[in-house]
Amino acid sequence: MTAAWHADLQMLSAYADGGLDDVRASSIEAHLLSCETCRDLLAPAVPAATIDRVWQGVVIATVAPHAGIVERVLLRAGVRDDIARLLAATPSLRVSWFLAESLALGFAAFAANVAPGGGADAALFLFLVIAALAPVAGVAAAFGPGLDPTYEIGIAAPMRNERLLLMRTLAVLATSLAIAGLAAIALPGFDRAAIAWLLPSLGLCLTTVTLATWIRPVVAAIVVAMTWLAVAASVTAARSDPVAAFRSGGQVLALALIVISALVLSRRRVVYEGGVAA
Amino acid sequence: MSLPTVEIADVHKRFGRTTALDGVGFDAPTGITGLLGPNGAGKTTLLRMLATVLAPDSGSLRLLGWNPAVADERLAIRRRLGYMPQEPGFHQTFTAFEFVDYVAILKEMTDRKARHDEVARVLALVGLEGVMERKIKALSGGMRRRVALAQSLLGDPDLLVLDEPTAGLDPEQRLRFREIVSERASDRTVVLSTHQTEDVAALCPRVVVMLDGVALFDGTPRELTDVASGRVWLAPERSAAARLSWRTPDGSHRNIGEAPAGADLVAPTLEDGYLLLVGDRAFAEEAA
Numbered sequence: 023m024t025a026a027w028h029a030d031l032q033m034l035s036a037y038a039d040g041g042l043d044d045v046r047a048s049s050i051e052a053h054l055l056s057c058e059t060c061r062d063l064l065a066p067a068v069p070a071a072t073i074d075r076v077w078q079g080v081v082i083a084t085v086a087p088h089a090g091i092v093e094r095v096l097l098r099a100g101v102r103d104d105i106a107r108l109l110a111a112t113p114s115l116r117v118s119w120f121l122a123e124s125l126a127l128g129f130a131a132f133a134a135n136v137a138p139g140g141g142a143d144a145a146l147f148l149f150l151v152i153a154a155l156a157p158v159a160g161v162a163a164a165f166g167p168g169l170d171p172t173y174e175i176g177i178a179a180p181m182r183n184e185r186l187l188l189m190r191t192l193a194v195l196a197t198s199l200a201i202a203g204l205a206a207i208a209l210p211g212f213d214r215a216a217i218a219w220l221l222p223s224l225g226l227c228l229t230t231v232t233l234a235t236w237i238r239p240v241v242a243a244i245v246v247a248m249t250w251l252a253v254a255a256s257v258t259a260a261r262s263d264p265v266a267a268f269r270s271g272g273q274v275l276a277l278a279l280i281v282i283s284a285l286v287l288s289r290r291r292v293v294y295e296g297g298v299a300a
Numbered sequence: 301m302s303l304p305t306v307e308i309a310d311v312h313k314r315f316g317r318t319t320a321l322d323g324v325g326f327d328a329p330t331g332i333t334g335l336l337g338p339n340g341a342g343k344t345t346l347l348r349m350l351a352t353v354l355a356p357d358s359g360s361l362r363l364l365g366w367n368p369a370v371a372d373e374r375l376a377i378r379r380r381l382g383y384m385p386q387e388p389g390f391h392q393t394f395t396a397f398e399f400v401d402y403v404a405i406l407k408e409m410t411d412r413k414a415r416h417d418e419v420a421r422v423l424a425l426v427g428l429e430g431v432m433e434r435k436i437k438a439l440s441g442g443m444r445r446r447v448a449l450a451q452s453l454l455g456d457p458d459l460l461v462l463d464e465p466t467a468g469l470d471p472e473q474r475l476r477f478r479e480i481v482s483e484r485a486s487d488r489t490v491v492l493s494t495h496q497t498e499d500v501a502a503l504c505p506r507v508v509v510m511l512d513g514v515a516l517f518d519g520t521p522r523e524l525t526d527v528a529s530g531r532v533w534l535a536p537e538r539s540a541a542a543r544l545s546w547r548t549p550d551g552s553h554r555n556i557g558e559a560p561a562g563a564d565l566v567a568p569t570l571e572d573g574y575l576l577l578v579g580d581r582a583f584a585e586e587a588a
């Protein structure tokens with residue numbers, strides 16, 4: 023497209039400083055998108071950091087109207103547009119997904135508040151279990167054959183899958199943990215027990231990602247969840263203490279799990295690059 | 301003929317108890333090589349290896365001069381590779397543009413402006429410039445296949461691996477596809493699979509027929525056609541000597557097999573050659 027007009031330097035620096043009204047600013051933005059001359063003119067007029075900020079605005083204005091809600095939120099939060107797009111394709115980074123987690127946790131916290139005696143204990147146990155396992159499910163569904171529809175195309179592309187996996191895992195983990203953290207505030211007698219799920223959850227996630235170098239991520243998640251659930255439930259029953267599995271013994275075990283998984287994963291991570299015999 | 305850019309030697313692959321590849325081997329030069337074979341022949345398994353997605357159990361591969369089993373070399377291959385899987389999946393909530401842009405990001409195109417230009421270019425190449433902003437879930441099946449083809453063309457790759465790219469395309473789209481691919485094939489390598497002999501006849505200077513995990517035939521379409529020379533004849537009835545026989549629109553029967561003396565021999569087609577080859581093998585198995 024050839025432009026009928028060009029912005030002058032004065033106008034461009036006013037724009038970069040945020041000194042233009044909305045109408046003129048958006049008309050400049052639209053022009054900048056198609057006009058290299060003016061982009062070049064803009065570049066020396068303002069510091070690089072400002073350009074980045076401005077471009078971020080342009081991207082939000084031009085990309086966002088079409089983008090999904092996750093991508094828009096990420097862009098608003100200042101995430102780079104290419105990374106936002108990679109994350110937006112994460113199967114478990116969905117509003118519906120987080121809604122489900124919030125509902126389950128909210129329900130458990132509510133029950134822990136209103137249920138009498140033993141019922142409240144069971145609800146607290148349920149809360150901790152859901153809080154610990156929700157990120158595991160999210161991480162398992164963040165990548166892998168069968169879940170990521172573009173898995174094979176991704177493997178065949180040069181970007182390191184390890185990097186994509188790490189990025190998605192962290193995004194899912196951060197969001198899940200934030201939701202669980204918020205929900206924990208609603209627990210009765212909010213105290214240390216309310217975040218007792220954190221370390222176990224990290225341990226279970228890392229174990230799942232490690233195990234997924236041998237078996238499918240979803241299968242790995244199910245194996246990890248079932249095993250841990252059996253252990254946690256039997257400890258809880260034996261001690262008749264709803265948070266027994268989450269006391270110091272459980273926390274030390276979780277820490278050990280994190281260390282061992284990290285060690286094994288560092289040796290196994292090449293499997294995530296595909297094209298090698300596992 | 302140029303040096304081979306794809307070298308496949310004695311490659312084996314099993315999935316549990318199924319043997320998908322049983323010692324397949326052939327070389328492919330620059331230009332288009334078509335893999336022809338019935339379902340289950342092992343075409344997809346082999347193409348996934350050429351796309352560095354799958355590793356063989358044994359045997360060796362060399363792609364564009366590199367060994368995909370070595371990490372650095374595998375990366376070098378991936379930087380020059382375009383791959384369209386047989387059943388490409390999509391992020392349904394993305395638009396066509398966003399989806400191809402997503403793949404472009406995976407292909408390390410970090411400069412936003414250049415990347416967006418390239419995405420628009422490949423979408424226009426497959427004739428989808430009008431629906432770039434439409435969600436994938438709102439596109440027809442044929443359009444989705446073209447989106448998948450478009451992403452494989454990103455960055456003008458030296459090695460293009462296409463698994464049944466013409467499946468689900470209507471005749472006009474198929475023609476357009478042949479045009480796009482043949483334009484690109486002069487100094488690049490394209491390996492594609494199909495079970496349509498017309499694709500091979502129209503597009504591939506070289507054809508490999510696969511069956512039961514091996515390459516039965518490796519040559520030019522002309523040579524594949526010649527397999528059936530002297531073995532195709534017309535008769536008013538289905539001939540007892542024929543392996544295969546079908547009624548043609550003009551009412552006579554087209555027979556393929558060992559022609560009896562005095563038969564009304566006709567010029568064979570590539571499909572005749574293919575059917576004879578694959579049929580031969582199937583008959584040999586039945587006898588064994």
Ligand SMILES: Nc1ncnc2c1ncn2[C@@H]1O[C@H](COP(=O)(O)OP(=O)(O)O)[C@@H](O)[C@H]1O
Nearest residue numbers: 315318319320338339340341342343344345346
């Ligand atoms: N991932 C897989 N798991 C199990 N069996 C497979 C897998 N991929 C292919 N096969 C089997 O290997 C054989 C060859 O399949 P494939 O390569 O898809 O052939 P084609 O593409 O020629 O139809 C078939 O018997 C198929 O069932």
Ligand SMILES: [Mg+2]
Nearest residue numbers: 343344345386
């Ligand atoms: Mg196939």
Ligand SMILES: [Zn+2]
Nearest residue numbers: 028029057060
């Ligand atoms: Zn201008």
